[in-house]
Amino acid sequence: MTAVIEATSRDLLGYFLRRVRSAEDAADLLGETQLVVWRRVDQLPGEPLEARLWMFGIARRVLSTYRRAGARRIALADRLRQEIEVRGSVAQPVGDxxxxxxxxxxxxxxxxxxxRLVHWEGxxxxxxxxxxxxxxxxxxxRYSRARTSLRQAIDDQGDDI
Structure with a gap:
């Protein structure tokens, strides 16, 4: 089990880094994923590829939980902002x-x-x-439709991307 976790940890960290805003959150999510794997070690597939896929499935569920918690925090902040009637917009930095x-x-x-799983994780x-x-x-x-939709959106945007 330790060998499987060590072999997959770098890929899982990359998976999280590409989906969350901070390296600290990505590291926390990796730790949470490893904890779930440790708790469910009796379900770990024996085949290395299957074990890797199983761990990515766990990572996806950990990320989903993280996002739901974030959405709740945002909703709470929005309600508080409305209650104290603070209005304004925060500009988001645009990068590559x-x-x-x-x-x-x-x-x-x-x-x-x-x-993301196909193009970012390979x-x-x-x-x-x-x-x-x-x-x-x-x-x-779904992949075919998503690619077509993205391609059309990119074409609609022009050469700005």
Whole structure:
């Protein structure tokens, strides 16, 4: 088990770094994932590739929990802002690839995750299906539609990206 965790930890950290804003949050999410793996060690698949996919599935659920908690914090902050009637906008810094990330956010969460797992993490569509616990045919069709939608959005935006 230790060898599987060590072999996958760097990839999982990269997975989290590409999905959260701070390295500290990514490290915390990696630690939480490793803790879940440790608790569920009796379910760890014996095949290294299957174990890796299983760990990415756990990482995805840990990230989902993190995002739900973040959404609740944001909703609470919004309610507090409304109560004290503080109005204003906060500008978000725009860096490299921000336009593409914004277009990606227009897709459904599942489609975003499929694109990220294929293009950022390097998984095949069959592996993505395993991680997301979906049928391979579903993943293939959603991936195709998501790519078409992204391509169209990029074309609509022009050469700014």
């Amino acid at each position: 690839g921000e336009e593409l990330r914004a277009l990606l956010l227009k897709l459904s969460y599942l489609d975003q995750e499929i694109i 998984f095949s569509l069959a592996e993505v299906a395993t991680i997301l616990d979906k049928r391979p045919g579903t993943i293939r069709s």
